[in-house]
Amino acid sequence: MIISVASGKGGTGKTLVATSLALSLSKNSKVQLIDCDVEEPNAHIFLKPTFTQQEIVSIPVPKIDEGRCTYCGKCAEICAYNAIAVFQKKVLVFPELCHGCGACTYLCPEHAISEEGRGLGVVETGNSNGIKFTQGKLSIGEMMAPPIIRRAKECVDPERVAIVDVPPGTSCPVVEAIKGSDFCLLVTEPTPFGLNDLVLAVGVVRKLNIPCAIVINRAGVGDKKVEEYCLSESIPILLTIPLDTRIASLYSKGITLAEGMPEWQESFLDLFDKIKGLLR
Amino acid sequence: MKEIVVLSGKGGTGKTSIVGSLAVVAQSKVLADCDVDAADLHLLLSPTVRDKNEFWSGQTAFIDAERCTQCGLCEEVCHFGAIKDYTVDEVSCEGCGFCARICPTEAITMKDNMAGYWFISETRYGTLVHARLGITQENSGKLVAVVRQNAKFITEREGLEYIIIDGPPGIGCPVISSLSGADMALLITEPTLSGMHDLDRIIGVCQHFGILALVCINKYNLNEENTHQIETYCHNQGVKVVSRIPFDNVVTEALVRGLPVVEYSDGKVSQEIKKLWRVVEGKSPPLQ
Numbered sequence A: 001m002i003i004s005v006a007s008g009k010g011g012t013g014k015t016l017v018a019t020s021l022a023l024s025l026s027k028n029s030k031v032q033l034i035d036c037d038v039e040e041p042n043a044h045i046f047l048k049p050t051f052t053q054q055e056i057v058s059i060p061v062p063k064i065d066e067g068r069c070t071y072c073g074k075c076a077e078i079c080a081y082n083a084i085a086v087f088q089k090k091v092l093v094f095p096e097l098c099h100g101c102g103a104c105t106y107l108c109p110e111h112a113i114s115e116e117g118r119g120l121g122v123v124e125t126g127n128s129n130g131i132k133f134t135q136g137k138l139s140i141g142e143m144m145a146p147p148i149i150r151r152a153k154e155c156v157d158p159e160r161v162a163i164v165d166v167p168p169g170t171s172c173p174v175v176e177a178i179k180g181s182d183f184c185l186l187v188t189e190p191t192p193f194g195l196n197d198l199v200l201a202v203g204v205v206r207k208l209n210i211p212c213a214i215v216i217n218r219a220g221v222g223d224k225k226v227e228e229y230c231l232s233e234s235i236p237i238l239l240t241i242p243l244d245t246r247i248a249s250l251y252s253k254g255i256t257l258a259e260g261m262p263e264w265q266e267s268f269l270d271l272f273d274k275i276k277g278l279l280r
Numbered sequence B: 001m002k003e004i005v006v007l008s009g010k011g012g013t014g015k016t017s018i019v020g021s022l023a024v025v026a027q028s029k030v031l032a033d034c035d036v037d038a039a040d041l042h043l044l045l046s047p048t049v050r051d052k053n054e055f056w057s058g059q060t061a062f063i064d065a066e067r068c069t070q071c072g073l074c075e076e077v078c079h080f081g082a083i084k085d086y087t088v089d090e091v092s093c094e095g096c097g098f099c100a101r102i103c104p105t106e107a108i109t110m111k112d113n114m115a116g117y118w119f120i121s122e123t124r125y126g127t128l129v130h131a132r133l134g135i136t137q138e139n140s141g142k143l144v145a146v147v148r149q150n151a152k153f154i155t156e157r158e159g160l161e162y163i164i165i166d167g168p169p170g171i172g173c174p175v176i177s178s179l180s181g182a183d184m185a186l187l188i189t190e191p192t193l194s195g196m197h198d199l200d201r202i203i204g205v206c207q208h209f210g211i212l213a214l215v216c217i218n219k220y221n222l223n224e225e226n227t228h229q230i231e232t233y234c235h236n237q238g239v240k241v242v243s244r245i246p247f248d249n250v251v252t253e254a255l256v257r258g259l260p261v262v263e264y265s266d267g268k269v270s271q272e273i274k275k276l277w278r279v280v281e282g283k284s285p286p287l288q
């Protein structure tokens, strides 16, 4: 089973929920955590895994053999992302714009294009107290997160319950991370920002046809509008975590709720049971 | 004219709340919300939309079932796994057009995407340029560029001094699009291990693109030991810490009322944000 943990708005406690859920479940079941927030992966801070494998994620970008090229300009015309420019006696490739679609290589009439890998980041795999841990990490200065997310998700082990930590927002990296999940938990906070972004996140999971439910974090800070929204949209609220300086302090030190306040493990197990119930 | 981008790496550090308050404090500026896929600044500034524009960007493939002979070539060449059983998964399609070019029966056409909207609005603190990326759409980087271009155009036309940009979280495509060519990045962080880890990455991005970075530690008293570490770290990186803002629930109280905190209260948080702006303007020295 794959459960993705998303939020719309950043900093609502998505990683807190994902890591504590993974830890609580790991006592009795086989679990894995996949951190797909590849721009800012943080789950490792809490679960402190030992990494045993690292793989560079690259996309194929064109390499022009100018001995064969006739400067016909076809490749530049084909490329939907303006990653190639052809001049009278020169072909320029802009690798950071290339999506690695392969069209230019396939369609060059002179077979003058081959492909070479361009690294965008890494996927690392390891172990944290029996939890199989995978994270993707985008390199500094790189733009394209989705290929790394795609690769990290290929590490899903069907024998385990997989918890996926999703990046914030509603655009392509989020879709890539949530796609294929059996269930999506949306973590929010009861403020106008939290609500605004929750509504957007619900739009994403509904478009992807994935069942979802809500976790409210820092309950007590803002207003009641998130609860009213959930009620009107019939989205169940499965867990409420209060605003509590002890929790904030644990978080600041990189300690999971499940470890720092073990009484919470019960709540996370209960959360998992409720998800299973909703899927039945 | 100076373009100042407010970024954080990690989400939820208080970036938008601070931008909302800078909108009140700063004179002679245009505001731009470049967090186009989860824009929030409008919740503090209650804008009146003056100009609403469609954002067309990218394409999606469509297969005409009548012409399709089910040869399967398109599925074979697609690098994004977007074609299955002779239909295109719109969400996975990246719009490269490879399939449309090679389909032997020309059964595939590429259609333009209406990928969102962008707006020019009036607020009680001046003009706001903002946008809404369509749900699950790509090309947030391009929409960010459109927002910035328009903010710049208005700033120049009206002879204003600053563009203040509320940037997106992360370090990828929309962040780079918000940052490239700007005059300064103001990085809002918090004293948590996650915040510190992400600060390190966003400082890396600023250095990579040669943009001057200033750091503001928000909610600094949540963990003063970590705050101290951030200051040491910034010092070693040659990055200036310009402000420390205490944690106070008054920020959320103001937010619930739809107000920037400086407009709602005159407490410590508001004082610090006012000071922060003086430092950014170069009228007061930074903390270190």
Ligand code: SF4
Binding pocket: A064, A068, A069, A070, A071, A072, A073, A074, A075, A076, A086, A091, A107, A108, A109, A110, A111, A112, A113
């Ligand atoms: S399509 Fe091939 S031959 Fe034509 S310009 Fe491109 S690389 Fe050269």
Ligand code: SF4
Binding pocket: A060, A061, A062, A078, A079, A080, A081, A082, A083, A084, A097, A098, A099, A100, A101, A102, A103, A104, A105, B096
């Ligand atoms: S592989 Fe695709 S995106 Fe890259 S340069 Fe060739 S046509 Fe453009």
